[in-house]
Amino acid sequence: MIPVTTFKDKKVALFGLGGSGLATAQALVAGGAEVVAWDDNPDSVAKAAAAGISTADLRGLDWSAVAAFVLSPGVPLTHPKPHWTVDLAHQAGVEIIGDVELFVRERRVHASDCPFIAITGTNGKSTTTALIAHILRESGRDTQLGGNIGTAVLTLDPPKAGRFYVVECSSYQIDLAPTLESTAGVLLNLTPDHLDRHGTMQHYANIKERLVAGSGTAIVGIDDSFSSLIADRVERAGTRVVRISRRNVLADGFYAEGSRLMRARGGTSSLFTDLDGIQTLRGGHNAQNAAAAIAACLAVGVDEKDIVAGLRSFPGLKHRMQPVGKKGDVVFVNDSKATNADAAAPALSSYDRIYWIAGGLPKEGGITSLAPFFPKIVKAYLIGEAAPAFAATLGEAVPYEISGTLEKAVAHAAADAARDEGGPSAVMLSPACASFDQYKNFEVRGDAFVGHVAALEGVTMLV
Numbered sequence: 001m002i003p004v005t006t007f008k009d010k011k012v013a014l015f016g017l018g019g020s021g022l023a024t025a026q027a028l029v030a031g032g033a034e035v036v037a038w039d040d041n042p043d044s045v046a047k048a049a050a051a052g053i054s055t056a057d058l059r060g061l062d063w064s065a066v067a068a069f070v071l072s073p074g075v076p077l078t079h080p081k082p083h084w085t086v087d088l089a090h091q092a093g094v095e096i097i098g099d100v101e102l103f104v105r106e107r108r109v110h111a112s113d114c115p116f117i118a119i120t121g122t123n124g125k126s127t128t129t130a131l132i133a134h135i136l137r138e139s140g141r142d143t144q145l146g147g148n149i150g151t152a153v154l155t156l157d158p159p160k161a162g163r164f165y166v167v168e169c170s171s172y173q174i175d176l177a178p179t180l181e182s183t184a185g186v187l188l189n190l191t192p193d194h195l196d197r198h199g200t201m202q203h204y205a206n207i208k209e210r211l212v213a214g215s216g217t218a219i220v221g222i223d224d225s226f227s228s229l230i231a232d233r234v235e236r237a238g239t240r241v242v243r244i245s246r247r248n249v250l251a252d253g254f255y256a257e258g259s260r261l262m263r264a265r266g267g268t269s270s271l272f273t274d275l276d277g278i279q280t281l282r283g284g285h286n287a288q289n290a291a292a293a294i295a296a297c298l299a300v301g302v303d304e305k306d307i308v309a310g311l312r313s314f315p316g317l318k319h320r321m322q323p324v325g326k327k328g329d330v331v332f333v334n335d336s337k338a339t340n341a342d343a344a345a346p347a348l349s350s351y352d353r354i355y356w357i358a359g360g361l362p363k364e365g366g367i368t369s370l371a372p373f374f375p376k377i378v379k380a381y382l383i384g385e386a387a388p389a390f391a392a393t394l395g396e397a398v399p400y401e402i403s404g405t406l407e408k409a410v411a412h413a414a415a416d417a418a419r420d421e422g423g424p425s426a427v428m429l430s431p432a433c434a435s436f437d438q439y440k441n442f443e444v445r446g447d448a449f450v451g452h453v454a455a456l457e458g459v460t461m462l463v
Contacts, residue, residue, distance in 0.1 A: 001023075001026065001027055001030060001153075001154065001155055001156075002025045002027055002103060002106055002153075002154045002156060002157070002158045002159070002326075003027060003030035003031035003032075003106075003156075003158065003181060004024075004028045004031035004033060004102050004105075004106060004154065005106065005109070005248070006031070006106060006109060007031060007032075007033040007067060007068060007112075008031055008032035008033060008034055008044040008104045009032055009033075009034070010034065010067035010068070010177075011033070011034045011035075011036065011065050011066050011067055012028055012033045012034065012035050012066065012067060012068050012069075012070055013035075013036050013037075013038075013058055013061060013063070013068075013069045013070070013085075013089070013094070014028070014035055014036070014037040014038070014069070014070040014071075015037070015038055015039065015058060015070075015071055015072065015075060015083070015085040016039060016071060016072020016073075016074060016075050017037055017041070017044040017045060017047065017048045017053075017055075017072075018037075018039075018044060018072060018074065019152060019217075020046065020072060020073070020099055020152040020153075020154075020173065021037075021039070021044075021088070021152045022044075022048055022051065022053070022068070022070040023099075023152040023155050024070055024098075024099045024102065024152070024154055025037045025153050025317070026053070026207070026372040027099075027102070027154040027155075027370050028070070028102075029052070029053065034054075035053060035054055035057070035197045036054055036055070036056050036061060036089075037053050037054065037055050037056075038056060038057055038085075039057045040126060042348075043074075047443075048188055058088060059084075059088070060084055061088075063088060063089070063091070063094060064092060065096050066089075066092065067094075067427070068094060068095050068097055068296075069085070069089040069094045069095065069096045069097070069098075069347045070096075070097055070098065070099070070102070070393075071083075071085065071086065071096055071097070071098055071176060072098070072099075072112070073099075073170060073172035073176060074096055074172065075080040075171045077096065077172070077175055077176065078175075078198070078199065078203075079198055079199045081082055084177055087180065090427050093240045093295070095178075096176065097176050097177065097178065098146065098172075098173055098175075098176025098177060098245065098348045099152060099153055099154050099173070099176075100153055100167065100169060100173045100174070100176065100177040100180065101177040101178065101179065101180065102154060102156060102175055103153045103156075103165075103167070103263075103280065104179055104180055105179070105183065106159060106180075107159040107165070108128070108159070109165070109183075109222045109456060110158065110159045111159035111160050111161055113161065114159050114160060114161060114163045114164070114165065115164045115165070115167045115184075115273060115300040115301075116164075116165045116166070116167070116182045116183050116184075116386075117132055117164070117182060117183060117184045117186065117296050117299075117300060117324055117432060117463070118167050118169050118184075118185050118186065118215065118294075119132070119164065119166070119167070119168050119169065119178065119181040119185075119186040119188070119209055119292075120168070120170070120171070120185075120186065120188070120208055120211045121186070121187055121188025121189045121190070121208070121221065122188070122189055122190055122191045123189055123191065124188045124285055124286065124288060124289045124292075124298075125148070125168050125186075125188060125250070126148075126149050126168060126317055126320070127170040127286065127289045127290040127316075127320060128143065128168055128188060128292050128293055129147070129149050129167075129311075129316050130145070130149065130314075130317050131281075131293040131314055132166050132288065132292075132293045132296050133145040133166040133320065134301075134307060134310055134313070134314050135293060135297050135302060135306070135307055135311070135314075136164050136166065136234060136297065136302065136310075136312030137314070138306070138309060138310040138313060139302050139303070139307075139309075139310065141164050141302075141432060142162060142163045142164060142173070143160075143163075143164045143165075143166060143312045144156040144157055144163060144164065144166070145166050145167075145232075145441065146165075146166075146167055146168075147167035147168040147169055147170075147173065147459075148168040148169060148170040148173060149168040151218070153167055153252060164300065167182075169211055171198065171204060171207050171208060173273045174207050174208065174210050174211050177210075177342060177450065179214070180203050180210060180211060180214050181214040181215065181216075182211070182214065182215045182216070183215070183216050183217070183218060183299065183300055184215055184216060184217045184218075184295075184297055184299040184300060185211045185212040185213075185214065185215030185217070185218050185219065185299065186211075186212075186219045186220075186225055186292050186295075187205045187208055187209070187218070187219070187220045187221065187230065188212060188221045188227075188288060188289070189206050189221045189223060189225050189227055189288070189290055190208060190224050190226040191224065196214070200294060202224070203229065204352075205227075206224040208230075208449075209230045209233070209234070209348075212230065212231075212234050212239070213233075213234050214238065215235065215239065215293075216240070217239075217240045217241075217242060217296075217299040218231070218234045218235075218239050218240065218241045218242070218292075219241075219242045219244060219292055219295040219299070220234070220242070220243055220244070221243075221244050221245065221246075221252075221288055221292065221297055222243045222244070222245055223245055223246060223247050228256075228423045231243055238386065241442070242254070242295045242299070242408060244288060244291040244292055245288075245291075245293070245428050246284045246285070246287050246288040246455065247284075249251060249262075249264075249269070250264045250326070251264055251266070251267045252264050252265060252266065252267075252442065253295075253416065254291040254294055254295055255267060255269075255274065255291070256284060257286065257289035257293065258287075258311050258338075259274055259275040259276040259287065259294070260273075260274050260275075260288060261273050261275065261287060261291055261294065264430040268297075272304075272308075272313060273294075273307075273308045275287060275290060275311065278311060278312060278314070279316075279323040279331065280314050280316030280322070281311065281314060281316075282321065282351070283321070283346050283347075283349055283350035284349070284352040285346045285349075286321075286346075286350075290311060290374075293307075293311070294307055294311075294352060297310075315463075317337075318334075318443075318446070319334055319335070319336040319337040319442060319443060320335060320337045321333060321350065321444035322334040322335070322446075322463070323462050324450050324453055324461065324462055324463045325450075325453040325454065325456075325459040325460060325462055325463075326394075326447075326459065326460050326462060327414075327456070327458050327459045328418070328427065329423065329424040330417045330418065330420075330425050330426070330427060331415070331424070331425075331426050331427075332414075332426070332427045332453045332459065333347065333426050333427070333428040333429070333430070334429055334446045334450055335347040335428060335429055335430035336431065336432075336435070336442045336443070336445045336446030336449060338430045338431060338432060339360075339363070339432075339433060339434050339435070339442055340365075340367070340387050340433070341363070341365060341366065341367050341368075341369045341370050341431060341432045343432070343433040344358070344367075344370060344430040345369070345373065347428060347430040348370060348373035348376060348377070348428075348430060349376075351376065351426040351428065352376055352423070352424075353376065353378050353420065353422055353423060353424065353425035353426070353427050354376050354377045354378060354425065354428050355378055355379055355381065355413040355414075355416055355417045355420075355425060355427045355428065356377045356379070356380045356381065356407065356413075356428055356430065357380075357409045357410065357427070357428065357429045357430070357431070357432055357449075358380055358381070358382060358383070358384040358390055358430065358431050358432050358435055359382045359384040359385075359386040359387045359390055359432075359433055360383065360384040360385070360386055360431045360433030360434055360435050360436075360438065360439075361384065361385055361386065361433055361434040361435065361436045361437040362385060362386035362389055362390075362433050362434075363432070363433060363434065365392055366389055366393055366432075367384070367393050367394075367432050368420035369394055370432065371397070374394070377398045378399070378400050378416070378420065378422075378425065379398070379399045379400060379401070379413070379416055380394055380399070380400040380401075381401055381403045381408075381409035381412055381413050382400055382401070382402045382403060382409075383403055383404060383405060383409050383431075383438070384431075384433060384437045384438050385437045386405070386432075386433050387402045388401075388402070390432075405438075406429070406438070406448055406449060406452060407448075407452050408444070410427070410429075410449065410453060410456070411452070411454040411456070413425055413427045414453075414456050416457075427453075429446070429449045431444075431445070450463060
C-alpha cells in the first residue's frame with residue numbers, strides 16, 4: 001500500500017467504495033487523513049465500515065472543512081450530468097481528484113525521480129502496459145504495475161529511488177488527475193469511446209492529451225487525426241515527442257513494416273527488431289503496442305538488447321489473443337476479452353486459417369463489421385444466445401455449426417483443425433459477445449476455454 005501522507009491531519013471526503021475506492025480510503029487513513037466515505041450501494045458502505053472506514057452520507061457533511069474530494073473514476077464527473085456529490089464539492093469550492101492524482105502527489109513528495117510510465121489510448125493500452133512492465137522486470141528492475149489494468153494504484157509499494165511504475169490510465173482517471181506528470185507518457189490512439197461520459201470526441205481527446213502534455217517524453221501514435229494533432233501541439237509546447245505508427249513511414253520515431261519495427265532518426269531508418277515468430281505480439285495492432293513499449297523503455301534507460309529480449313519472452317495478456325496450447329500446426333488462442341465485434345477484429349486479422357468460436361450474449365451490431373475477415377475463417381462454431389443471429393450473418397460466406405456450448409465447440413473445432421492440410425491454423429475463442437448468458441464474466445469464459453483445450457489429447461499447453 002502507498003500511504004497517502006499528503007493529506008495527513010486533513011479531512012477528505014470520498015465517494016465510491018468499490019475495489020479501488022476502498023483501497024483509496026484505506027491508503028488515505030494509513031497516511032493520517034480523516035476520511036469520510038460514502039457510496040450509493042449500501043453493501044459497499046457496510047463493507048467499508050467493517051474495514052474501519054468512517055462512513056456518512058455526504059449530503060450532511062460540513063464541506064467547508066473538507067480539504068479534497070476523492071471521486072472513484074466510475075462515477076460521472078461531467079456527463080451525462082455530474083453526480084450529486086460533484087455538485088456539492090463544486091458549490092463548496094473543494095478540489096475533485098482521484099486515486100491516480102493521489103499517487104502522483106505521493107511520488108512527487110517522496111521520490112520524484114523514480115521512473116513513472118503512464119499509458120492511455122482507446123485500444124491496446126492494457127497489452128502495452130503489461131508489455132512495458134514485463135520488459136522492465138525481465139531487465140532486473142523493481143517494477144510496480146497497476147492502474148486501470150486491474151490493480152489499484154494505491155495498493156502498490158510506496159515510491160522510492162530506483163522503483164519503476166507502469167500505470168494504465170483510463171480517460172476517467174486522467175480527468176481526475178489535474179497534476180499528472182510522468183517520466184514517459186504513452187498515447188496509443190483515439191477513436192470514439194465513452195462519449196456518454198465525455199460528451200464529445202473533442203472533449204474525450206482533450207482529456208487524453210493531458211497525460212502526454214505533462215510527461216517528460218511523450219510517445220504518441222499518429223495514425224488517427226486527433227492523436228497526430230496532439231503530438232504536434234505537445235511538441236510545440238516544448239515536450240520531447242516520439243511518434244509511432246503502424247501504417248506510415250516516419251522520418252523520426254518508430255514504425256512498422258509488417259512484423260519489422262523500424263527506428264527512424266533524421267530521415268534515416270534502421271531495423272530495431274522483428275516481431276516475426278512472437279505469437280503474443282501478432283498483428284499490426286501489436287506492432288504499434290510494441291513500438292510504444294520500445295520507446296517508453298528507452299526513455300527510462302533500458303538497454304536495447306534487454307528490450308528485444310523482453311519482447312521475445314512476453315507471455316501475453318491473459319484472455320487477449322493468448323496462445324494457450326499447441327498441437328502440430330494448430331495453435332489454440334484464448335481471446336475471451338473480445339466482447340464485441342471491434343474487439344474481435346485484431347485477433348481475426350492476425351491469423352490466416354481460423355476455426356472460430358464465437359457467440360454469447362450479443363452486442364448491438366452483431367458481427368457484420370467483421371465481414372472483411374470472413375475469408376480467413378475456415379469454419380465457425382457458434383455458442384450461446386447469439387448463435388442464430390451470427391449464423392444468419394455468416395450465411396453462405398462461412399461454413400458454420402451451432403455448437404451451443406463452449407465445450408462442444410472446442411472439441412469439434414480441434415477435430416476439424418487436426419484434419420486441415422492447408423497449413424498452420426488457429427482454433428480461436430474470440431466471441432464478439434458478452435459472456436453473461438453462460439458465464440459470470442469473460443475471465444471465467446476464457447478459463448473454461450483453457451480447461452477444455454487442456455482436456456484434448458495430444459495438446460501441449462503453453463500456460
